[in-house]
Amino acid sequence: MKQNIIAINNNKGDNPRKRRCIMKRMKKLFALLMTLAMVMGLGITAMAEENDANARIVISNEGAAALSYVQLVEADRDNPDGWSIVAGESIFEQHQIDVGDLGDIAKSEKNGDASGTLTTSNELASLLEDLKSLATTTITGNSFTVTSAGLYLVVPVKDGYTYSPTLVYVPVNASGDINVKAKGEPDTITKIVADEDKSVQAGDVINYTVTRAYPYISANYSNPTFTIVDTLTNATFNANSVVVEGAGTLDSDYSVDISGNILTITINYDSTKAGNDIKITYLATVSDNVNKADNPVKNKVVSNTNGTKTGYEVVSDPVKTTIYKVDAENLQTKLAGAKFNLYKGLVSEYQEETTVPVQENIVVGENGEVTIYGLDAQENYYLVETEAPAGYSVDKTPIQLSRPSNWENPTPSTVTETDEDGVEVTTTTYSFNDFGNNGITQVTNTTLSSLPETGGMGTTLFTIAGCVIMISAAGLFFATRKKAN
Incomplete structure (x- = not known):
């Protein structure tokens, strides 16, 4: 009897009607959950579309420089301008550049290839210089991945080079590679004596060669120029000998001015030439000053690019x-x-x-x-x-x-020092031994042969000898005449 009761109870727990009811409720719950998931998914997608990206920024021309970056701006749909500053806000304010200008910056920079001019009270280049210190995230290799749209600042650093900080624009939903070019060149200007003849004398004509990399200057500078100033000591320029290669056409692209012992070459900036070499050659005649004292011939050249100066000097020791x-x-x-x-x-x-x-x-x-x-x-x-x-x-x-022992192989010495104007100048001196x-x-x-003193015995002897000769000559003359008669 007890077993029958248990069987009846088991049959009640396996009621098909109840089971169907539970299944219907579960289906409704799953449908609700799916609906919620779809709604939340749409919301997540909308938020992702607002500021997401999946791109790789690749930097070329970095020349083994150490690279770092910082994100300055991110896309922000809640902001009427569509942007918000995430780093360096006080610096933007100092330069009177707000989020309304940032779109112009992105468009003008075109990922490092600036072509437009920012119409604000301060220049973009000055702003970027001040923002450089914020770029503290190190880049491994020459690329990094970004997942947030906006503006990034990439800063290359390398000893002996000057790089301009580069803005990179990452659009919303960007993917793939974004290629940018690091803008930099050696921060030195070099000068050599082109002839094998490194020693000089008055009247010598020296052939000098100056080499300077064409710099990168942000296009946001208005009518940018840069200058190369050459100063001679104890020599004079041969005016018609100046030849400039790699800077374009005389007068339209650059100008040459010689005033006394100073040669100034002013170059109108052309971004298409950036990174190439400028080569300047000219002749100089050594003055007579080298004959008067220990006066070497000095030739100092200084390049000035938007206030950044670098110099090189060649000294030829007479x-x-x-x-x-x-x-x-x-x-x-x-x-x-x-x-x-x-x-x-x-x-x-x-x-x-x-x-x-x-x-x-x-x-x-x-x-x-x-x-x-x-x-x-x-x-x-x-x-x-x-x-x-x-x-x-x-x-x-x-x-x-006797000619110097090192006349064929002078001993050059090179030092780098800061001059009185605060310019770092590298000086190469060519030194020879003396004759x-x-x-x-x-x-x-040797002393002169000794002459007899006036009135001495030597004089008497000369007088007597002279008289004997004269008497003998006279006697011979008269004897010959008498014989003839």
């Missing part, structure tokens, strides 16, 4: 020798008052009547010394004495000067 005029019998005795002429070449070429000296009337001082400046280490020189010290005989035998033995050329003189 060579010298010091003449010691000494007594041939006592080399420790120095003699004053001798005079010399200096000739260029070999002694075998000397012709007293026709050879022209390069320096005349070089006078030995009271200390028995004189220093001859302005010699070219890669030339030959010789001396000819024109006047001897008092009591000494003139020796007009040409004396060849002679450790810079000294020793020239000896």
